[in-house]
Amino acid sequence: QWGHWKPVEQQRCSGRRCLCFVRNGTTWTQQAYLKPSTAGFNNFGNTVAIDGDTIAIGAEDEDSASTGINGSEIGTGAPSRGAVYVFTRSGNTWSQQAYVKASNSAANSSFGVSLSLDSNTLAVGTDSASTCIFTRSGGLWTQEALYREGQYGTWRFIWHQRGAPWRHSRRRCIWRRQCRYRHQW
Numbered sequence: 001q002w003g004h005w006k007p008v009e010q011q012r013c014s015g016r017r018c019l020c021f022v023r024n025g026t027t028w029t030q031q032a033y034l035k036p037s038t039a040g041f042n043n044f045g046n047t048v049a050i051d052g053d054t055i056a057i058g059a060e061d062e063d064s065a066s067t068g069i070n071g072s073e074i075g076t077g078a079p080s081r082g083a084v085y086v087f088t089r090s091g092n093t094w095s096q097q098a099y100v101k102a103s104n105s106a107a108n109s110s111f112g113v114s115l116s117l118d119s120n121t122l123a124v125g126t127d128s129a130s131t132c133i134f135t136r137s138g139g140l141w142t143q144e145a146l147y148r149e150g151q152y153g154t155w156r157f158i159w160h161q162r163g164a165p166w167r168h169s170r171r172r173c174i175w176r177r178q179c180r181y182r183h184q185w
Contacts, residue, residue: 018045018057020094032094034087036062038073044085049117053089054097056122058082058112067105069098069134069141082111084124086141098141100124102132 020032036044036059047058064071065078073083082105086098102111106128114125120136133145 016042016044018048018055020055031092032087032089034085034094036073036083036085037096038062038064042083047112047115049115049122051117051119054117055087055089055094056100056115056117056124057085057087058115058124059085060110060113060127062112064101065105067101067103068143069100071099071101073099078105078107080108080110081105082109082113082126084112084115084122086122088139097139100134100141102126102130102146103143104130104146 017033017035019030020034021028022031034055034057036042042059042062044059044062045057046060049056060082061080062083063076063078063081064073064083065075065081066072081101084100085096086100087094088097100122102109102124105111108127109130110127111132112124113127116123122134122136122141124132124134126132130146130148132143133147134141135144
C-alpha cells in the first residue's frame with residue numbers, strides 16, 4: 001500500500017511533463033515522470049484529474065487533427081484542438097492507457113481545459129462551451145455523450161456574462177438532463 005499519491009506539474013509555462021509523487025508515511029518520493037509522446041508546447045498538465053490508479057492530464061493546446069480515442073498524436077494542422085492523456089498505474093509502473101479527443105474536435109476548442117474523473121467516467125470541458133463524457137470498460141474508453149448548451153462547460157468569468165450549471169444523471173448508457181441551476185440576479 002503506497003498511501004497517497006499526487007501529480008506535480010513542473011515547468012508550468014512550458015507544459016511538457018507531469019511528475020507523480022507517492023507518500024509512504026511522511027516521506028514523498030517521485031514515482032513517475034509522465035509526458036505526452038509528442039514534443040512541443042501544448043499546456044500538458046494545466047489540468048489534472050485523479051481517481052485511484054488513474055490520472056487524466058489535459059493538454060488544451062495540443063494540435064493533432066485526429067478525433068476520437070487513440071488516434072494519431074502526430075500533427076500540427078489543428079491549432080489548440082486539445083487532447084487528454086489517460087495514464088494508469090500497475091504496481092509502481094505508469095503507462096499511457098488512452099489518448100482522448102472529442103469526436104467533433106474543432107480548431108481552437110481547447111478540449112481538456114477542464115477535467116473531472118470518477119472511477120470509469122471522464123468529463124472533459126472545452127472553451128467552446130461543450131462537455132464530452134467518456135466511459136471506460138475493460139480498459140477501453142468510448143465517448144458516451146456530448147453536451148452543448150449556451151455557457152455550459154465554460155469556466156471563465158466575463159463581466160455581465162452569466163452561465164449556469166446543469167445537473168445530469170445516467171442510467172445505464174443514457175444521460176438525461178435533470179435541471180439547470182440559476183441564480184436570481
